[in-house]
Amino acid sequence: MASSARDRRNRRNRQKNLAIVTGVAVAAGLLGFASYTATKPEEPSAAVRKGDSAASSGASAAPREGAHSELEALARRDAGDPLAQGEADAPVVMIEYADFKCGFCGKFARDTEPDLVKKYVADGTLRIEWRNFPIFGEDSERAARGAWAAGRQGRFWQFHEAAYADGAKEKGFGDGRLKELAREAGVKDVDRFAEDADSEGARAAVKKDQEEGYKLGATSTPSFLINGQPIAGAQPDAVFERAIETAAAAQAGGGAK
Template identity: 65%
Template sequence: MSQKTPAQKPSAQKTAARKTPAQRNRKPGASRTPSRKGVAIGAAVAAAALLLGVASQFATGGSERPSHDTAAASVSSGPDEGVYPELAKLARRDEGDALAQGRKDAPVVLIEYADFKCSYCGKFARDTEPDLVRKYVDAGVLRIEWRNFPIFGEDSESAARAAWAAGRQGRFWEFHKAAYADPDAKGKGFGKDRLAELARTAGVPDLERFHADRDSAAAREAVRKDQEEAYGLGATSTPSFLVNGRPIAGAQPEEVFTAAVEAAARKAKEQEKAPQTKAPETKAPSGAESARGAKSAESGEAAR
C-alpha cells in the first residue's frame, strides 16, 4: 500500500502548505458544519479509519503482518462483522458513471480509492481486478466504482484528470488498463506527452477534446469530489476499498476480495428473501367524515 510518510510536528506555515487539495480549494467563509449525511456516517467513518490505519501499518512495514488465511477468515467469519451500512451508502450507482463498471443495481458495490502513481494500486489492477470482473461483474453480482484519490502531488492529479477526461469519451477503463500496464508507471511519471500516449493506447478518439477536458474546471471538480470523499472516510493511503460498507485496505490477496464479495452477495440475497414489513393500511374517510374534516379546516383557517 502506498502511504505518505508523516513528518514531525510542522510549523504553522508548513501546516498551511501541506493542506489537502480539498482544504486548499475550500472557499473562504465556507461553512464547515457537517451535513446530515456526514453526521450519520461519523461513527462508521471512525471505525473504518481505525481499520484502514492499522492495515496501513502492515502494508508499509509493520512487523506482525497478518497471514492471507487470517485476512480471508476475518471477512468470512460473519456477514455483518466489519460491515458499516452507512458506508455502503457512498455507492453512487449513477447510470452514466463512466468511472464504473457493472450493473447499476448489482447487489454488491466495490468502491476503490486509488492513485495512478501507486504501485500497489497497479498490482491490484493487474493481478486481482480482472478476475473479479470475470467472476462477478460479468455475472451481474458486482459493480466496481472508481474514485480518483491522488496523493502524490500534481503528477498524480494530472493522471486523475486525464483518466476522467478519457471517461468523457467512454474510454476510462481502457485508460486505466494502459496506465497500470507498466509496473514502472510511477517512475515514468504522467507528463503531457505520456498522458497523450496513454490516451492513444486507450483508443480515445478525439485527443484535442481529451486535452481540453483534462485541463477543465469540471475535471478538477470531479477529482476534488472524490478526494474529499476519501479524506472524509479517513483514508490516508492507496488503494483503499469499501465492499458494501466493509473497509479493505491495500492490495490484499484475491481471496480477501472474493470472500468479501461473496459474503455481501449472500447477505443481499437473504435481505431480498426476508419478508417485508407491510405498512398499515389507512382507511379512506367516509363522506360524512370528509365533510366534518372540511368544516373543521375552514374553522381553523378562520380562527387564524
C-alpha cells in the same frame, strides 16, 4: 413570537449539522480502523509482499467483518457513470479509492481486479465504482484528470489499464505522456481529451472524489468499500472474493456473516 420561531429553527439547524458531523466522524473512524488493520505489524502467517504503498505494508489477510450503512450509502449506482463497470443494480458494489502513482494500486489493477471482473462483474454480482484519490502530488492529479477525461469519451477503463501497466508510473504523467496513454487507450479525439483533462470540470470531479475519501478517513491507497465493508490495501484475492460473496449472500437473504 418571531424570535421564538427563529430560535426553534436555529436549534433544528444545529441538530441537523451535528448529525451530519457525527455521521462523517463515524465513517472516518471505520475506515481509519481499516487503515490501521492494514498497516499494523503483521503476523508471520499473514505475510504479504511489501511495496511502495503504506496501505499494504504488512496487510492482514482477513477483511473486516460487517457492513456499515454510512459507508454503503456512498455507492452512486449511476448507470451512466463512465468510471464504473457492472450493472447499476448489482447486489454488491465495490468502491475503490486509488491513485495512478500508487504501486500497490497497480498491483491490484493488474493481478486481482481482472479476475474479479471475470468472476463477479460478468455474471451481474458486482459493480465497481472508481474514485480518483490522488495523494502523491501534481503527477497524481494530472493522471486523475486524464482518467476522467478519457471517461468522457468512454475509454476510462482502457486508460486505467494503460496507466497501470508495468512500468507506466515510472514514466510519469506529464501532459505529453497523458496523450500517449490516451492514444493507447483508444481515445478518438486526443485534442478534446487534453482540453477536458485541463478543464474545471475535471478538477471539480477529482476534488469531489478526493474529498469523499478524506472525509472517510482514508489516508492511503488503495482503499475499498464492499457494500459498506472497509478493506485497506492490495489484499490477496481471497480477501476480496470472500467479502464479495458474503455481501452477495447477505443481499440474497442468506444472512452469511
